[in-house]
Amino acid sequence: MSPAQTNNALPSEQQEKPRIVILISGSGSNMVAIADAVAKGDIDAEVAAVISNKPEAAGIQKAKDRDIETQIVNHKDFANREDFDMALMQQIDEYQPDLVVLAGFMRILTPAFVINYHGRMLNIHPSLLPKYQGLDTHQRALDAGDEQHGVTVHFVTEELDGGPNVIQAIVPIYDGDDATSLQQRVHTQEHIIYPIAVKWFVSGRLSMKGNSALFDNTELPASGLPLTNQ
Template sequence: MKAEQAEPARIVVLISGSGSNFQAIAEACQKKEIDGDIVGVISNRPGVMGLDRAAQFDIPSVVIDHTEFSSREEFDGKLIHEIDQFGPDLVVLAGFMRILTPDFVRRYKGRLINIHPSLLPKYKGLHTHQRALEAGDKEHGVTVHFVSEDLDGGPNVIQAVVPVLDDDNEGSLKTRVQQQEHVIYPIAVKWFVEGRISMLKGDAYFDNQPLPESGVQLTS
């Protein structure tokens, strides 16, 4: 990826549900805030709202129902085939609820990013908001990171820090974190297509300088 390329970057988004982060990125592309086009959306679940959002943006979508495959490797092989039909510069995981095989991750190394609702490396996996509340954390948030072969691993690009309020419950905290998801994911995609972020030897770089473990950190 080079910032001076003439053609907009080609972006493929993988979803499993409502697709709200996909919509945030699509709107930023539509407004030319991102010099890129989402050329395809792929869902591992049929009938989800994210597919309706793709139709509203007139973006081609594909459903690959993971329940129809006998193994993770077989599913990922089909997923790779469909992604490569779009010729992407960047693959974006936007609420894609699948653990990816090492072969898949290696194929898109350095051009595969994910968003996770915690301040990674804290709270990898599920139920992050409840875990933050149970731990009595004063801060929670969301992270965009390059994907590595480790679950919710890979170097962080950007985080948004969200204060945990005294009267927060899981739902209220989740709502405020999601608001920040829709802010930082388009920023990360913009930086990638501009050639400002990259992954080198397992570390994230911004403007050719190594990022700290947190990545760029924004406080809401």
């Protein structure tokens, strides 16, 4: 019998799909966008679990409604950030994810946590990074008199909102905008670009090398790809 005939590899259609674990703290709208793209077959992967640090997070029920396994790791049950992150890592790793997605997960992660998922953890941030790292991005863009604002998907590194950018969507700032109206337009774009970035990663087109994001093995610009180029 030839080596090819003794190969125990499964046919591609029988191989396990890439596994995604999504972390949320609130409504889970980006989680829903990704999970629904998976359900429709737009993303060839499996959402293995949705995990929240808040028992009351509305996104938990939305995940259950989609027959996705859910877990709660309540940060209030731990004395410090390090203990919480260790427990969260243990919970995540039970699902052996290929990708960890932060979808409105409102926790600053310890270096040990970030290093554990180096190159396989994505976050979405409501600004055109590197502008406006941190909180209150919509009001900060308005206060600065910016003409445009937007949202960025990026790899997670030890620097808060500082990992290499993957994809950005730009929204104009109109006269009369306030933080709420601007946030609503940004949210619409979030639900478009996050599934795109996840699809790129699980299909092998997106990776991280050093402090750069690579798309089809080509280093992306510092801003990432614009939505129009996807």
